Structures are given as C-alpha cells and as structure tokens.
Amino acid sequence: MPPTTPASIPSGAERSTIEHVATAAGVSVATVSRALRGLPNVAVSTRARVEEVARELKYRPDPAASRLAAGRSHAIAVVVPLINSWYFSNVVAGAEAVCAEDGYDLLVLTAPNEATRRQAVDTAAGLDRRVDGLIFVEVGLDDDDVADLATRRLGVVTIGQETTGFPSVRVDNVTIGRMAVEHLIALGHRRIGVLGAQAEAPAHFDVPGQRIAGAAEALADAGLRLDDDLIGTGEFTVEGGHEAGRELLSRPNRPTAIFALSDEMAFGAVIAARDLGLAIPDDVSLIGVDDHEVAEVLGLTTVRQRVVEHGALAARALLRQLTGHPSTRVAEHLVSHSELVIRSSTSAPCVP
Amino acid sequence: MPPTTPASIPSGAERSTIEHVATAAGVSVATVSRALRGLPNVAVSTRARVEEVARELKYRPDPAASRLAAGRSHAIAVVVPLINSWYFSNVVAGAEAVCAEDGYDLLVLTAPNEATRRQAVDTAAGLDRRVDGLIFVEVGLDDDDVADLATRRLGVVTIGQETTGFPSVRVDNVTIGRMAVEHLIALGHRRIGVLGAQAEAPAHFDVPGQRIAGAAEALADAGLRLDDDLIGTGEFTVEGGHEAGRELLSRPNRPTAIFALSDEMAFGAVIAARDLGLAIPDDVSLIGVDDHEVAEVLGLTTVRQRVVEHGALAARALLRQLTGHPSTRVAEHLVSHSELVIRSSTSAPCVP
C-alpha cells in the first residue's frame, strides 16, 4: 500500500476522513471531533464552519475507528430464541425503532439451542467488544450468567425475566392469567380449560406456569378449582393449539370455556372447534393472550400485551444506562400493564 | 488514563489482546495474527502453540480494531420495510442463520418511509464503513440508487427486485399467479376473484401486479378473461383481506373462487366467508400465496414460497461476494421455485 494519502479533499466517491474536514475547515482534527460531537469548549462560529464543511464533504465518522478510540460501538444487540415469530419479531421491531432514533445499530442474535441457555450468554459475551449493550428476550439467565455478564463492559437489560442487577421489562403473567379467567368466571363459566402448559417447567422463569397460577388463583377466589384434567399443552403454536384444543374439546365433559395462553394457540383452538362443529362462543368461549393482529379480525377476546412497547422500553432503558445518566443508575424493573380486550369469542355459557 | 498497560497476562475479566497472546506464546503479534486467521507461511507447530495460548487466554480479536486495520467489519445489514411481519421476519431469520454460521454480525435496518425509497438507500449508504454488505429486501432501488451503491465499497444483494449489477434472489411472481389460477381453472372455476391489488403500482417492481398478470395469463390460456370487477385490494394484511373479501363475496354475482395474493389476506377472506355464512370450499374456493404456518392448520391451499430460504440464499450470495470468490464474481440472479400446495380450501365449484 502506498504511504498515507495526503490530507487533501477527497475525490469522487472516496470516503472523507476527519482529517479532510480539519484541513478544509482550517482547524485541527481534535476540534472537528469536538465540534461534531457537540462537546463544549468550541466557539460557535468554529462549530458552524466545521459542520458546514463536514456536510459539504459528506463526512461520516468511521464507527470502527471511533469505537477503537473511544471504546463504544454505538451498537447494541438483541438476543432472541428465534426471530421469525410474532412475539419476537415485534419485540425486535420495538427495539429497532428506538435504536434507529438514537443512531444506534441493532444486531440480532438468535440463541437457537433453547436447552443451553449457556449458549446464548457465551455467544453474547463474545460481543462485549462489538456492542455496547445487550437485550435478552425471554432467555433464562442463571446467576452465573448474570455474574459473568456483570464483569463485562456491557449494558444489559432483560425482557421477560427479572434478574437482580440488570434492568428489566416484563408483564405480570400471574395477573394475565387472573384477568383472563376472572372474565370467564364473571360470564358464568365453571369448567374452564387451559391451553399452553409446558411438559416441564423451565428452571428460571416460567411463563405458562405463571399464567396458569393466575388462572388458578382466580378460580380459587371464586371458590372453584382448576381441574388438572382440563389443562392441555399447545407449544405456543397454532398447530399445537389445534391439536391440544381438539383433544380438550372432544372430551365427553368438555369445558365451557378455554383460556389459551397465547393467541396463536387460540387460533388453533378456533379451528379445532370448527372441526368439531362447535360454535364460538355459543358452545365454547375462548380467550387468548397477546392481541395478535388476527385476533381482532377473528373477534377473539384476549389479554393484550404491548409487545412492541416492551422492545422499545428495553432499548430505551439500555440506551439510558449506556448514556450513563447517573440518576437512572439504579436497575429499574418495569412491569408493562396488560389489558383485557373483550370481543366476541366469549359469552355466558349456554347450558350452565 | 495511565500509560499503556504492559503486555502481561490479563487478570480477571480483562480482555486479552493480540499482544498478550504474542508474548505468552513467545512470538510477534504479526505471527499471531497470521496463525489465528489461517494464513499461510506459519509453521504448523507455531500455529498450534498460538492457537493453544489464544484459547487459554480466551482471546477474541477486537472487531473494531480489525475493521479499522483491514477495512472489513465482518458484519452485514438487511434492509427491510418493517421487521414485524411474517414475510420479513422469516427472510431475516434465514439471513441470520447463515450469518451466524459464518461468524458475521447481522444488523437490521428498517426503511419505514415506504414512499421514499431514497431514504432506505441513504440510510444504508451511511453504513458503508460499518458493514461489508447489504441485503435489500423488497426495497425498490432505482438506477440512481444502484449507481450510488455501486460506488461504495459494499457488497449488495437484493431480494424481490432484480437489478443489473447486483446478485438477487426472487420468486417468479407471474408464475405464482399462473399456478394458483391454473389450479382453480382445472377444478372448473370460471369466475375467479383476486384479493391484493394495489391502488397504484410501485414504479420499480410490482409484486401484486405480476401475480395478477400471471392470473390473467392462465385465464387467457383457458379462453377466459380476468374480470376487473372481481379484483379487490387487501393491503397484504389479514384485516385488509377481511374487508376486501367481504366486499367481493357479498356481490350478487360473487366469484366461485378467490385467489388471495398472500395467505394473510386469505385468512381474512376465510373470516369474511364465515361472516357471510359461506362455506369453504363448497360455496367458494380459496387459494393463497406463502404457506404461512396458519395455512396448514386452516387447510388453505396455497402457492408455497420458501421465504426463509430466500434470506439464506441472499446472505450466502452476499458472503460469497465478500469473500471475493472470483469464480462467482458474476452477478447471479436466483429464482426460487414455488410450489402448489393443495389442501382443502379448493374444490370444484358447486353450481357451475
């Protein structure tokens, strides 16, 4: 490679460096750096001139150089189990919007091996030089993971799980279960089925378990019991809800209402009901969780989760943490409120 | 900041640099660099030792430093109109998988202002120092954009659009329309409606227009005409399909079959049919495009698009381009094959 090119005006499509700007503006690179980053101690006139020249030269600071010198990459990553699902893509969308607004780059990392939560952390840990912070979405971090992450020079926010030490945003899953089932009980239902239980509860945080616990509480408050026989699985997919729903609805003594732990499973249940010739809500009431776009069209009653907002809140919390606002140095644990959205899939049981 | 830390073994969670590895292995940093990157001209024994030491020290090259020195960031970006939709999140998932495999970081960029395609390019162009390449997904690039992009030191691949100069992957939308409607015609349908037309066709590439053109061709081949009155909109959303579908199906002389340009619009049509008390396929046949998960459960006949694969193919093409395989220097235009998936939503018309 030839010796360094002189600090002349760049020609054509050549990228201009801070040095080009400096010489063109007749100041030092340090001043350009300060001026362009809005740091104090720069004469207004100087700043104006530098900005002017920078614009003319279409100067854009090289992120790598800046990261190397300053130690911050102006990028964050979201770690999700997968990205092509309604829930996760919406979380990412929320985070992306905030990042774009603040000029941060957003990397997406998937942690496919759900089993090995370790995996996720290791992968992510390798990024401590590449990004300034991480958002873990529904990734079960254990204490070791948290400790490991804490050593690194990284901002961390979790969604779903609430750890000690890192800010988090989540919903109150017990309350979600409660709201859903209280609605059903208020309508007069007594035999209530559940769709979405997991074979084995995850060690760290257990979304289905919590929603079911909330359901059980609501039932208990009404002097009723949650019948274990009426708890089906569903894998949190449409197909899973379809199968488990059909199973549940073909029982001789089928429930008069079903609480699906996610809208997608509820969609499956809708189809199962149709397969069996059961009308909703006349023969069976149905309530979901999420407020998926399709829920509205289907008229599905549901407990709305503001998923995009979760991503946005997490990103904002992370960026705040990175910007080092000392006032917000304490780890906030945000609990996003859910709300019951009553549509046409729930009604009083026909034959109580 | 104190003067540079000496090149000693890093303590605790401190990041180890190439220099730590070099001194620990008793070689120069240059040799470490070569050894670890699999470059030639390194004694096998040396390489082994360096690798060993690097592992022990948990050395990970700093991407920013490496980018600065070598000019490549080992990161790419996907530019999508939005990320929280079935189609786009699946494309991103495909790209992500390939990137993860090859150790590339994946940035996500959304170009929300659909109107201003310019926007997308400008945003992306600003990344020419941050990423090595870009994947544009369904972003209409015009000739100026292409020229602009070509100037930059960036690999580019497009999905959906086929430009001159950049590799691309797309489906043959005319054929998709053709396949769908040929199936309907073969079943005996004559009055076929379409869901998903756009008010105004985009300037550069027009997915709905092409699918409709294919439909028209199929009809023409059978000596039939596509009735403009039977072409509804749908916005490519469930809700849009619902509305447009209801409109179409409440006509006195309604079509015996509907070709929805996307599965999500077909779902809307399913609900519209249900609203109107029409049975599928007895009263009206329905075919979509995509093969969304819900399509299977709903029994929707559809033309399958292998969306995840599109993302993967594009990413692979991009990485190949970046790795500079001179053999593949010529811009490939991949056309992903679609296939008809016949389920239970289509049948012969009841009363022809």
Added chain:
DNA sequence: CTGAAAGCGCTAACAG
C-alpha cells in the same frame, strides 16, 4: 517462516 514498523481514523488528555 517470522519480526519490525507503519499506519487504519478517531478520541482524549494535556498543554497552551
């Protein structure tokens, strides 16, 4: 096959 040296473009003290 290996080392020395010169940067990549930017930031951050520290003097003026």
Added chain:
DNA sequence: CTGTTAGCGCTTTCAG
C-alpha cells in the same frame, strides 16, 4: 477555546 500528542488493537508490507 484550540492544537499537540499519544495511542485504541489489529493488519500488512517489507526485510530478514
């Protein structure tokens, strides 16, 4: 308020 001076950690000629 501004310039000078060191590097950030890595890659890459160019000599051994």
